[in-house]
Amino acid sequence: MSVIDIKGRHKSFGDLHVLKGIDLTVETGEVVVIIGPSGSGKSTLLRCLNFLEYPDSGDIRVNGALIDPKKTDLDKVRQHMGMVFQHFHLFPHRNVLHNITIGPINVKGLSPKKANSIARDLLDKVGLPDREKAWPSQLSGGQKQRVAIARALAMDPDIVLFDEVTSALDPELVSEVLQVIQDLAAQGMTMVMVTHEMGFAREVADRVIMMDDGGIIEQGTPEQVLDNPSEERTQAFLSQVL
Amino acid sequence: MTFLSVVQEHFWGFLRATGMTLQLTSVSLVLAVVIGLVFAFMKLSDNRLANLIANAYIGLTRGLPLIVQLMFLYFGISSIVVLSSFWAGTLALALHAGGYVAEIIRGAIQNIDRGQTEAARSIGMSRSKTMRLIILPQAFRRAIPSLGNQFIIGLKDSSLVAYLGVPELYSNAMTAAAANYKPLETYLVAGSYYLVLVVAFTFLVNKLEVKLSPHRQEASR
Numbered sequence: 445m446s447v448i449d450i451k452g453r454h455k456s457f458g459d460l461h462v463l464k465g466i467d468l469t470v471e472t473g474e475v476v477v478i479i480g481p482s483g484s485g486k487s488t489l490l491r492c493l494n495f496l497e498y499p500d501s502g503d504i505r506v507n508g509a510l511i512d513p514k515k516t517d518l519d520k521v522r523q524h525m526g527m528v529f530q531h532f533h534l535f536p537h538r539n540v541l542h543n544i545t546i547g548p549i550n551v552k553g554l555s556p557k558k559a560n561s562i563a564r565d566l567l568d569k570v571g572l573p574d575r576e577k578a579w580p581s582q583l584s585g586g587q588k589q590r591v592a593i594a595r596a597l598a599m600d601p602d603i604v605l606f607d608e609v610t611s612a613l614d615p616e617l618v619s620e621v622l623q624v625i626q627d628l629a630a631q632g633m634t635m636v637m638v639t640h641e642m643g644f645a646r647e648v649a650d651r652v653i654m655m656d657d658g659g660i661i662e663q664g665t666p667e668q669v670l671d672n673p674s675e676e677r678t679q680a681f682l683s684q685v686l
Numbered sequence: 687m688t689f690l691s692v693v694q695e696h697f698w699g700f701l702r703a704t705g706m707t708l709q710l711t712s713v714s715l716v717l718a719v720v721i722g723l724v725f726a727f728m729k730l731s732d733n734r735l736a737n738l739i740a741n742a743y744i745g746l747t748r749g750l751p752l753i754v755q756l757m758f759l760y761f762g763i764s765s766i767v768v769l770s771s772f773w774a775g776t777l778a779l780a781l782h783a784g785g786y787v788a789e790i791i792r793g794a795i796q797n798i799d800r801g802q803t804e805a806a807r808s809i810g811m812s813r814s815k816t817m818r819l820i821i822l823p824q825a826f827r828r829a830i831p832s833l834g835n836q837f838i839i840g841l842k843d844s845s846l847v848a849y850l851g852v853p854e855l856y857s858n859a860m861t862a863a864a865a866n867y868k869p870l871e872t873y874l875v876a877g878s879y880y881l882v883l884v885v886a887f888t889f890l891v892n893k894l895e896v897k898l899s900p901h902r903q904e905a906s907r
């Protein structure tokens with residue numbers, strides 16, 4: 445079954461037409477990697493998937509149900525879609541444990557005890573079992589991003605969206621974050637990921653999507669898109685980033 | 687030496703008046719924070735009418751001299767309802783400071799990174815929960831120095847309520863000076879009382895700021 449299914453999605457900011465009719469289906473357990481030049485609309489597409497941006501037109505189905513942004517409870521929809529950001533956006537006034545439990549407690553209504561145990565399991569999973577009392581400001585970028593991933597996972601989402609989550613990190617911290625994502629992929633988590641890490645994309649992606657100028661210009665397996673791209677623009681883009 | 691004799695002579699009177707000043711100030715500032723929150727939200731809302739009302743309110747309270755507002759409110763309000771001079775003064779101080787507090791809070795809320803809201807919404811938090819759990823706690827912490835400043839101004843502004851006949855510090859000084867013919871020393875004594883209050887208050891605000899910002903404390907260690 446598809447977790448997300450969008451058809452004919454358009455989005456403009458004023459006169460700027462950013463998404464020009466996107467069709468995209470993401471199946472359960474699939475890992476989709478989006479690549480493309482700066483300004484091509486990758487982030488906007490991700491943000492439209494969980495309605496941080498309101499799409500102008502086009503249908504979206506989440507787990508089969510058609511979403512009407514005016515009628516559907518979008519808070520409910522977002523509960524089931526995790527998102528991890530380039531700049532982490534941890535809550536600086538809450539310690540690591542609270543960053544992870546704040547959603548389960550205040551959105552899902554879990555007891556603090558249950559939420560804490562979920563959070564501790566996740567901290568183990570992302571390799572930070574001993575940092576639950578730390579403040580975000582005391583963590584390195586890589587640690588912050590791993591906490592942010594744990595925060596998204598604590599809501600037990602059906603899908604997680606990653607937007608260039610290693611781009612703001614020092615090079616030596618990138619691999620610890622990618623490792624966590626790779627573990628998730630191995631466990632069958634459904635993911636849509638924007639990244640410039642082509643080596644990583646080749647390893648984890650079931651499908652690679654190349655975006656340019658607000659549209660999907662090419663998609664397929666990593667071998668197809670990254671090794672034998674058929675579009676000239678894909679070739680040009682890859683020769684720049686590789 | 688006359689300074690000391692004035693202190694001696696009026697010590698208890700001034701102390702009682704200080705109590706009144708503290709009451710006036712604290713009650714009016716608590717009200718001012720409530721008023722400030724309401725108008726800050728009105729100014730931040732998408733509703734045009736709410737924006738307009740908030741702007742008019744903030745413009746008036748910041749644009750008119752406090753003594754004019756005090757007199758206007760005192761005589762205006764007491765022509766409709768009977769209000770003790772204490773409550774008329776307290777309300778007027780609160781309404782005045784509320785305009786400034788609204789701007790402080792609005793600025794603090796707007797200065798919180800948009801990413802905070804997006805992160806909160808992305809885990810399914812509603813707008814109101816995001817405001818209550820994520821934005822306001824951070825905004826308040828950041829606003830403490832400015833709010834503290836505003837509170838010190840409020841403490842000193844409360845002296846104007848003397849003209850409504852509230853027996854606070856300044857009013858006490860006026861009465862005492864008229865009776866003892868030592869205006870200079872008497873106002874010097876009143877001034878020292880205000881100064882002590884301001885210093886004590888500044889100390890408390892600093893303590894509060896440190897206490898409420900454990901994350902910043904640890905980071906700078």
Ligand SMILES: Nc1ncnc2c1ncn2[C@@H]1O[C@H](COP(=O)(O)OP(=O)(O)OP(=O)(O)O)[C@@H](O)[C@H]1O
Binds near residue numbers: 457
């Ligand atoms: N909130 C906004 N208001 C106005 N314009 C926006 C907004 N968000 C994005 N844009 C514009 O939309 C276009 C696509 O932006 P988007 O962030 O989706 O690109 P991107 O592919 O993620 O690029 P990058 O690789 O640099 O992150 C850009 O021209 C950007 O300036």
Ligand SMILES: [Mg+2]
Binds near residue numbers: 486487607608
């Ligand atoms: Mg982007």
